[in-house]
Amino acid sequence: MKKxxxxxxxxxxxxxxxxAAATKLGQNDKKVIVFEKEDQVGGISKTKEYKGYRFDLGGHRFFTKSKEVNELWDETLGKDFLKRPRLSRIYYRNKFFDYPVKPMNALKGLGLGESFMILGSYIKVKIFPSKEEKNFEQWVSNRFGKRLFNHFFRAYTEKLWGIPCEEIQAEWAAQRIKGLSLSSAVKNALFPDKSGKIKTLIDEFKYPKYGPGMMYEKIAENVGKMGGKIFKNTEVVKICHNDSQVESVVVKDKSGKEKEYKADHYLSSMPLTLLVQSLSPDVPKEAIEASKGLTYRSFITVSVILNGKNPFPDTWVYIHSPEVKMGRIQNFKSWSPFMVPDKKHIALGLEYFATEGDDLWDMKDKDLIELALNELEEIHLGKKKNYIDGFVIRVPKAYPVYDSTYPENIKKVRNFLDKFTNLQPIGRYGMFKYNNMDHSILTGLYAAENILGAHYNIWKVNADQEYHEEDKDN
Ligand SMILES: Cc1cc2nc3c(=O)[nH]c(=O)nc-3n(C[C@H](O)[C@H](O)[C@H](O)COP(=O)(O)OP(=O)(O)OC[C@H]3O[C@@H](n4cnc5c(N)ncnc54)[C@H](O)[C@@H]3O)c2cc1C
Known part of the structure; x- marks a missing residue:
């Protein structure tokens, strides 16, 4: 094998x-190589182009409280970084509801009778709250009552995770629904926040003119200008170590040819589970078993071009309707009008959550398109006859699953990896963390700083249970 x-x-x-890590290292004159297994950079935040139409995987709001991340984004795109109004609602019982759930709006939409039942269920939970708040259902029900939980949290959450809400850790709820409860919502409705602070956070976000991929293509181009090398279609398949250090990596290109590369330091944003399983020689059984216990949820986006007018102004809607499998609809014209070249057309991402290897994941593309168009029509948000063209994108390992075994497993994996002095896991699936782009970027920047002599604990990024922007919702 060539070295x-x-x-x-x-x-x-x-x-x-x-x-982001390659940028910081390049700016500090480090010789860097990035291996990317796909033919395109950007990871989950790439944009797929199809016949001139652009499709985001999910949808990517550029929003952060981090000055460093904002600077990186702004300096990279300048005027091509658009400011977009934020609107993304819940679709349920053929009606749109505010997201995050605003109880007053929900009560209005569900009618007077149901509102009384919801209030009754809320009072009940206040008198007899669940003493434990370990799982998602207990956490949400204690703040909203069981009935509101059943309307607005259960169906979508179970579509997303593919497991009952009782098995989802409360930690995820704390990240997602920060500082909200039925009582605080009623208080806010009566005495609105006049500072305008929260309002600006959730009313507007930035978005690249041609989708998020534009940002990361440009960052990659800048890395190249600083001397960094990015090898696409090249997968890291083996990580050779001596128990305390990584000594080299073996990569495989599309033709199956393998090469060995060496460096002083290694940063890994490949899935944490596969990182552990790619170490050679084999690592202790306990670490392997713990890594296998960490699971990811994947998603499929059926990307379609349709004739017709914008079905809704939202960038995306959450499909809470339990009668369909569809989880979300992205509406790319609302994200950026430049994503859809023909004014008479719309481009939608009809999204399904799946687990690699399950029936939905393995369904033929043409059947997935058929299913998605049928469901779109069933919930009255589009007509099958308006379909022009489409394709399917499968996004593996998009969501780390915070199930009941995850805290113990991640602890074991982290303890094991800590012994490697020149290897740092970074990113979203790289650290098995439900990170947005900004937190993923920060882990890359801090890991790079560590190589340059700093002492950041990158596991602390996005770690405080209650530290999250008010509108984290992907
Ligand atoms: C549906 C959805 C919506 C989202 N919306 C938002 C949003 O609105 N705002 C926001 O800020 N964030 C959002 N995010 C989060 C954002 O997508 C991620 O935080 C970000 O893309 C993670 O960056 P990363 O570099 O850690 O990982 P990734 O983007 O996953 O990139 C990892 C890269 O590693 C490559 N790779 C994997 N294995 C190997 C290997 N063995 N060898 C070489 N290369 C390998 C992959 O191909 C990939 O390119 C969303 C995520 C999802 C799933």
Whole structure:
């Protein structure tokens, strides 16, 4: 096998985290190589182009409280970074409801009779709350009552995770629904926040003219200008170590040819589970077993071009309707009008959550398109006869699953990886963390700073249970 000349840092994956790290290292004159297994950079935040139409995987609001991340984004795109109004609602019982759930709006939409039942269920939970708040159902029900939970949390959450709400950790709810409860919502409705602070956070966000991929293509281009090398279609398949350090990596290109590369430091944004399982020689059984206990949820986006007018002004809607499998609809014209070249057309991402290898994941593309169009018509948000063209994108390992075994398993994996002095996991699936782009980027930047002499604990990024922007909702 061919061996290559040693560099300063090797990065696994050219998503936001890997590219941010490569940028920081390039700015500090480090010799960097990034290996990316796909033919495109950007990871989950890439944009797929199809016949001139652009499709985001999910939808990516650029919003952060971090000055460093904002600077990186702004400097990279300048005027091509649009400011977009934020609107994304829940679709349920053929009606739109506010998201995050605003109880007053929900009560209005569900009618007087149901509102009384919801209030009754809320009073009941206040008198007899669930003493434990370990799982998602207990956490939400204690704040909203069981009935509102059943309307607005259960169906979508179970579509997303593919497991009952009783098995989802409360930690995820705390991240997602920060500072909200039925009583605080009623208080806010009567005495609105006049500072305008929260309002600006959730009313507007930034978005690249041609989708998020534009940002990361440009960052990759800048990495190249600083001397960094990005090898696409090249997968890290083996990580050779001596128990305390990584010594080299073996990568495989599309033709199956393998090469070995060496560096002083290694940053990994490949899935944490696969990182552990790719170490050679094999690592202790306990670490392997713990990594196998960590699971991810994936998603499928059926990307379609349709004739007709914008079905709704929202960038996306959450499909809470339990009668269909569809979980969300992205509406790319609302994200950026530049994504859809023909004014007479709309472009939608009809999204399904799945687990790699399950029936939905393995369904043929044409059947998935058929299912999605039928469901779109069933919930009255589009007509099958308006379909022009489409394709399917499968996004593996998009969501780390915070199930009941995850705290113990992640602890074991982290303890094990801590012994490697020159290897740092970064990013979203790279650290098995429900990170937005900004937090993924921060882990990349801090890991790069560590190589330059800093002492950041990157596991602390996005770690405080209650530290999250008010509108984290992907
Ligand atoms: C549906 C959805 C919607 C989202 N919406 C938002 C949003 O609105 N705002 C926001 O800020 N964030 C959002 N996010 C989060 C955002 O997508 C991620 O935080 C970000 O893309 C993670 O960056 P990353 O570099 O850690 O990982 P990724 O983007 O996953 O990139 C990792 C890269 O590593 C590559 N790779 C994997 N294995 C290997 C290997 N063995 N060898 C070489 N390369 C490898 C992959 O191909 C990939 O390119 C959303 C996520 C999802 C799933």
């Amino acid at each position: 290559e000349e040693k560099v300063d840092v090797i990065i696994f994956g050219a998503g936001p985290a890997g590219l």
